[in-house]
Amino acid sequence: MxxxxxxxxLLLFFWLRSLPGGTVSAILxxxxxxxxxxxxxxxxxxxxxxxxxxxxxLQRAVQGEFGVSTGVLPGRDALEIFFARLPAxxxxxxxxxxxxxxxAVPFGYLAARRRNSPPDTFLVILSLVGVxxxxxxxxxxxxxxxxxxxxxxxxxxxxxxxxxxTRVTGFFVLDGILTREFDCSVDALWHLVLPSVALAxxxxxxxxxxxxxxxxxxxxxxxxxTAESKGLATRTIRGRHIMRNALLPVVTMIxxxxxxxxxxAVLTESVFSWGGIGEALYLSYNRRDYAVxxxxxxxxxxxxxxxxLLVDISYAIIDPRVRTR
Amino acid sequence: MSPPSLNxxxxxxxxxxxxxxxxxxxxxxxxxxxxxxxxxxxxxxDEKPGVSLIASAWRRLRRDPVFLLxxxxxxVFVVLALIAPLIAPHDPAAGLLLxxxxxxxxxxxxxxxxxxxxxxxxxxxxxxxxxxGSRQTLIVGVFATMFGLLxxxxxxxxxxxxxxxxxxxxxxTVDVLLSIPGLLLAMSxxxxxxxxxxWTVIIAIAVVQVPIFARLLRGSMLAQRHSxxxxxxxxxxxxxxxxxxRHMLPNSLGPVIVQATLVLATxxxxxxxxxxxxxxxxNDDIPEWGQMLGRAQTFIYDHPSLAIYPALCIITVALGFxxxxxxxxxxxxxxxxx
Numbered sequence: 183m184x185x186x187x188x189x190x191x192l193l194l195f196f197w198l199r200s201l202p203g204g205t206v207s208a209i210l211x212x213x214x215x216x217x218x219x220x221x222x223x224x225x226x227x228x229x230x231x232x233x234x235x236x237x238x239x240l241q242r243a244v245q246g247e248f249g250v251s252t253g254v255l256p257g258r259d260a261l262e263i264f265f266a267r268l269p270a271x272x273x274x275x276x277x278x279x280x281x282x283x284x285x286a287v288p289f290g291y292l293a294a295r296r297r298n299s300p301p302d303t304f305l306v307i308l309s310l311v312g313v314x315x316x317x318x319x320x321x322x323x324x325x326x327x328x329x330x331x332x333x334x335x336x337x338x339x340x341x342x343x344x345x346x347x348t349r350v351t352g353f354f355v356l357d358g359i360l361t362r363e364f365d366c367s368v369d370a371l372w373h374l375v376l377p378s379v380a381l382a383x384x385x386x387x388x389x390x391x392x393x394x395x396x397x398x399x400x401x402x403x404x405x406x407x408t409a410e411s412k413g414l415a416t417r418t419i420r421g422r423h424i425m426r427n428a429l430l431p432v433v434t435m436i437x438x439x440x441x442x443x444x445x446x447a448v449l450t451e452s453v454f455s456w457g458g459i460g461e462a463l464y465l466s467y468n469r470r471d472y473a474v475x476x477x478x479x480x481x482x483x484x485x486x487x488x489x490x491l492l493v494d495i496s497y498a499i500i501d502p503r504v505r506t507r
Numbered sequence: 508m509s510p511p512s513l514n515x516x517x518x519x520x521x522x523x524x525x526x527x528x529x530x531x532x533x534x535x536x537x538x539x540x541x542x543x544x545x546x547x548x549x550x551x552x553d554e555k556p557g558v559s560l561i562a563s564a565w566r567r568l569r570r571d572p573v574f575l576l577x578x579x580x581x582x583v584f585v586v587l588a589l590i591a592p593l594i595a596p597h598d599p600a601a602g603l604l605l606x607x608x609x610x611x612x613x614x615x616x617x618x619x620x621x622x623x624x625x626x627x628x629x630x631x632x633x634x635x636x637x638x639x640g641s642r643q644t645l646i647v648g649v650f651a652t653m654f655g656l657l658x659x660x661x662x663x664x665x666x667x668x669x670x671x672x673x674x675x676x677x678x679x680t681v682d683v684l685l686s687i688p689g690l691l692l693a694m695s696x697x698x699x700x701x702x703x704x705x706w707t708v709i710i711a712i713a714v715v716q717v718p719i720f721a722r723l724l725r726g727s728m729l730a731q732r733h734s735x736x737x738x739x740x741x742x743x744x745x746x747x748x749x750x751x752x753r754h755m756l757p758n759s760l761g762p763v764i765v766q767a768t769l770v771l772a773t774x775x776x777x778x779x780x781x782x783x784x785x786x787x788x789x790n791d792d793i794p795e796w797g798q799m800l801g802r803a804q805t806f807i808y809d810h811p812s813l814a815i816y817p818a819l820c821i822i823t824v825a826l827g828f829x830x831x832x833x834x835x836x837x838x839x840x841x842x843x844x845x
Contacts, residue, residue: 185675185679185682186679186682186683186686189679189680189682189683190683190686193680193683197695197699200699201698201699202699202700202701310826310829310830310833311822311826313772313825313829314772314776314821314822314825314826314829315818315822316776316779316780316783316797316800316818316821316822317780318779318780318783318804319779319800319814319818322804322807322814326807326808326811330808441686441687441688441689442688442689444688444691445688445689445690445691446690448690448691448694448784449690449780449783449784452783452784463691463694464784467694467698467784467785467786468784468785470698475695475698479687479691479695482687482688482691483683483686483687486686486687486688487686
């Protein structure tokens with residue numbers, strides 16, 4: 183864990199230094215005046231030896247100073263932008279993961295139980311196609327068909343601006359429930375449908391396939407046959423014997439899919455102007471806003487590592503063997 | 508060879524003597540030595556020749572409809588890429604319908620005789636661009652996979668074969684790269700390029716694959732380090748280099764080949780995503796499907812055909828590679844061998 187953080191900071195440091203134009207252009211943008219460049223070069227200590235610079239970089243990072251945004255929201259602190267946009271992405275990812283897991287696990291179980299039946303074949307093909315479709319293309323198609331051609335869902339954004347909603351947490355659905363402005367919640371959910379479906383496709387495909395493979399493996403086990411011959415109810419066998427044992431690889435895969443979700447968010451949020459971290463990343467690369475880029479890369483890596491730590495902890499709940507070890 | 512004794516202790520000694528004799532006779536042929544050990548070890552001589560994993564995998568793949576479909580798509584795609592300039596009706600870079608482009612009223616000329624799919628916003632024939640685009644798409648897929656594989660091969664072999672601090676240093680770096688979502692890492696690498704081109708896109712996508720291949724190889728190297736065939740080779744005095752390259756590496760290639768087939772698909776999709784994010788190759792005289800799809804976003808609501816055709820091409824080819832990879836994975840898995 184500590185090693186990972188050190189290596190990440192080193193990589194980030196050298197990455198920033200090798201960006202076209204160097205760190206000064208990275209922070210000030212390419213249209214900065216020579217005076218401000220010279221001032222910043224001195225302020226950042228770029229005339230000092232590299233180990234000293236690296237320590238200074240670490241010091242600033244620990245204090246949360248990642249610089250000021252030049253492109254996404256010029257003049258605002260990069261860290262502030264990140265925290266302002268974080269809830270939007272968490273909300274979207276949460277619903278996308280909810281859709282993916284809620285569909286993939288039951289379907290994976292059914293497909294394994296009726297192996298080689300038409301529904302199984304259909305679901306397997308669907309999951310293979312799901313991985314092959316570029317996420318942003320799917321997002322465009324959904325938006326075109328269901329928001330523009332047939333205006334069922336809103337075209338973009340998280341909330342209808344004509345609604346006057348109170349903000350509490352930044353999670354719009356939760357805000358509506360907390361303030362009892364239920365029309366706000368419903369509107370936010372309505373906005374969530376298309377982006378979260380687009381974002382859910384790849385996690386759905388991957389989780390479906392791992393569930394199916396894992397259930398197939400467990401179905402062959404002796405204890406399932408024993409449970410069946412004992413005459414236990416199908417529901418008991420499914421819950422206690424099959425799913426409990428089959429879920430371990432599924433949980434690992436759900437953790438690993440967080441990365442795919444964050445990458446997919448860059449594409450989906452850009453198509454639907456979602457206003458989350460993903461869109462900010464897209465904007466920061468397009469407008470060469472290195473301060474924002476830096477914090478976002480660091481933060482997504484951190485989120486990914488933390489989520490996978492949580493996944494490891496959740497093993498203990500599912501698998502007693504991990505607990506006793 | 509003396510007749511087998513009934514006393515188990517003597518039988519064991521005899522086996523070691525026989526092993527020593529074979530080793531003495533053929534000091535270099537470690538593989539042949541290993542084979543005769545196995546036969547002796549079994550006690551009874553098995554006359555039936557064993558079926559190698561590759562042979563049995565191939566026998567099943569030949570009849571697997573999923574594999575055949577995937578391989579069929581791939582073959583059509585590769586042949587198309589090879590002969591593309593010969594069958595394309597027009598020059599993909601020439602703005603033949605440029606006079607029909609009206610930036611205000613009609614930015615994308617529709618189909619007309621000789622131009623069955625119409626043209627793009629610069630008046631270039633869409634069908635020709637799709638046909639010729641297959642070549643660059645194949646190049647992106649193959650080279651990104653190859654560079655990723657090579658990088659992973661070097662790092663994974665170093666880590667798995669040497670171990671110690673080399674292993675620790677390589678694996679920490681690999682862990683960090685794996686903790687950044689793939690597309691983000693590709694974006695970061697692509698942003699480093701001061702002059703983006705097709706090759707910066709390829710390298711950006713390849714870098715994402717390096718840690719995956721490295722981890723895969725190191726894992727299977729570590730698993731083999733204490734396995735019997737490596738121990739046998741080592742105790743026969745085979746040089747460490749030869750143990751790594753002739754005994755360990757070939758045995759690790761199965762999962763690597765499967766992964767490479769799947770990466771061929773994802774790298775084509777990633778190239779499209781990079782183009783969509785504005786980090787692709789800005790020069791589109793030589794078309795590539797991902798680039799065409801990424802550029803089409805400007806016109807996607809008024810002229811969706813500009814995006815749908817390259818997207819369908821990408822989906823078909825990615826599906827072909829994925830089908831092939833998945834059936835390969837199943838065929839090479841010793842567990843599913845029946």
